[in-house]
Amino acid sequence: MTVKLFAFAASLRQASWNRKLLNVAAEVARAAGAAVDVAEFREFDMPLYDADLEASQGIPAGAQLLIRRIRAADGLLLASPEYNNSMPGTLKNAIDWVSREKPAALRGKSAMLLSTSSGLVGGNRGLWALRIPLAMLGVHVQPDMFSLAQSDKAFDATGQLADPVVRERLGKMVQGYVRVATALAGS
Amino acid sequence: MTVKLFAFAASLRQASWNRKLLNVAAEVARAAGAAVDVAEFREFDMPLYDADLEASQGIPAGAQLLIRRIRAADGLLLASPEYNNSMPGTLKNAIDWVSREKPAALRGKSAMLLSTSSGLVGGNRGLWALRIPLAMLGVHVQPDMFSLAQSDKAFDATGQLADPVVRERLGKMVQGYVRVATALAGS
């Protein structure tokens, strides 16, 4: 069975370090046998959540597209920056819209979380905040999370991780997740 | 010294229960001697955070208005719905924009958090998630938080809290916060 993963980086920025990290992780997941659908967060254009807007116009097209991409997958590869010790409001807003369609698109999916930042912690605390709404919505969030410190020094000119030790750590973590996602997809 | 509080409910919905709760709390704060500036969350119209947008156009006008209202106050009365066991993406997005201006407008302010929901927990778990970015940004978040269960049954026809026991609990909590906000404003 080929496990299907949906992957995106929760940043609207063109030169996002998290997108670079996501792309590396997606390649590793493919090498481990997964089919990976990589999206741009910009594809899922949607307004700030407003219950009145939802009542009058329904779930916006961008959120519906995101829901369809999630539904088509068994699991998610999700790279997210950390803002103010938590997840970005933009990502939480997308989760809030997605959660409005029943049955919940995220329920029963698995997810692996990644982050990078210019600091020494690599955005890890934002991922811990992100685990909460995902778990609440029924997502099996992989215990291991990959946080990459000093993003501006971490990639080489070809977009690969410069440090072979870090590369191997990411490789093992993604391979471990692909195994788990495959097992859960069949359960 | 009259402590100055800035107050809003983090909901864009016209018939928001959290706004009703916020209005009751604002009245109690005024009765306790605070000057309260009540705003509508809709006044602070701003896009989803995008670092490229910030680089090209700066902090949007709606976020700048929010920053000015925060700067003019000593503390915040903030009522927030709970979405998916966390804070609304809309509120986190506003915090993310506000955090981009230096020196940080929120730093050194105090805040009292309130929530209501139709369920039995009253949105309390969302407030616990909200404490994290606020503390990260240097806000003295009042330990006591007011969460009101079963919002659809909690208010009478005049918009007051129907249950006198609940009303007294809110009263004491807001009075306690006004005392603390006053002490911190002078420190």
Added chain:
Amino acid sequence: MTVKLFAFAASLRQASWNRKLLNVAAEVARAAGAAVDVAEFREFDMPLYDADLEASQGIPAGAQLLIRRIRAADGLLLASPEYNNSMPGTLKNAIDWVSREKPAALRGKSAMLLSTSSGLVGGNRGLWALRIPLAMLGVHVQPDMFSLAQSDKAFDATGQLADPVVRERLGKMVQGYVRVATALAGS
């Protein structure tokens, strides 16, 4: 394949409501095909964690017994009271001792968390705090958690859940976990 679960309630109290809940959940898990090893938390007698004590005497016998019982299982059924909006210090102390033996006994295990309390929230916030060290140690914590409100009214004279709706909710949740634990055990 029969999945092996290790089960205990993290309370030292003889008349613990969490133990009653754990026993009901263990029965449901058995009916769903799992082999369940139910332990008493008192069996794992251990001191407060002290690095000097560890250096001089190693991991205490009670913690070693707990480690062996965890190692023998694929997953955990864990019922825990909530103390001060977090997990009991007693349970965290046991986790701290268990985490000292390498390779980590908890790594790769799954877990389903349950709680009950006399209040309306049923101890749910304590479980959210408990997810963090478990995930840190590599446990696949089931997204769905079962929190039972008003424990003093929830059980009938035979120790079963009095409300058939609640009973069915627990049943589905435990069955869902047994499926997931089975899938993960084989991965």
Added chain:
Amino acid sequence: MTVKLFAFAASLRQASWNRKLLNVAAEVARAAGAAVDVAEFREFDMPLYDADLEASQGIPAGAQLLIRRIRAADGLLLASPEYNNSMPGTLKNAIDWVSREKPAALRGKSAMLLSTSSGLVGGNRGLWALRIPLAMLGVHVQPDMFSLAQSDKAFDATGQLADPVVRERLGKMVQGYVRVATALAGS
């Protein structure tokens, strides 16, 4: 008004890095005008929390001593190691015992949290977990927290912080807390 602070490091280990850090912070607090009562965590010897033990023998002497020391102070300087991404079970156990006496000894107190570890994050995530039960019990936890990375390289032979930049950062943070604790003590 001289603010009274009660200070301890939540480690039973003789050579605790957190105690070293606590001692440095206590000196800064004294220089800023606070009266600081420094205790050893070992002084508060108490068993693992057990509701049956409490029912038969009451709150143990070690916990009662801790309660008295807390009651005598306006605020706390608390240094805590991080275990498994959360607070030590030993510290949570002490908090659980302390919380059993009414009125709550911790209620209305302020607290500044510090941590150090041999890693690059300095134990900061444990402090975020610790904020939750403290806030639940009514403590005004100072937003700024001091986490010291690479504890084994951070101190000089006299027990002072080796890096003057780090020393100044701690100094400003403790002075800021002493101001806040003084303001809150008078409110």
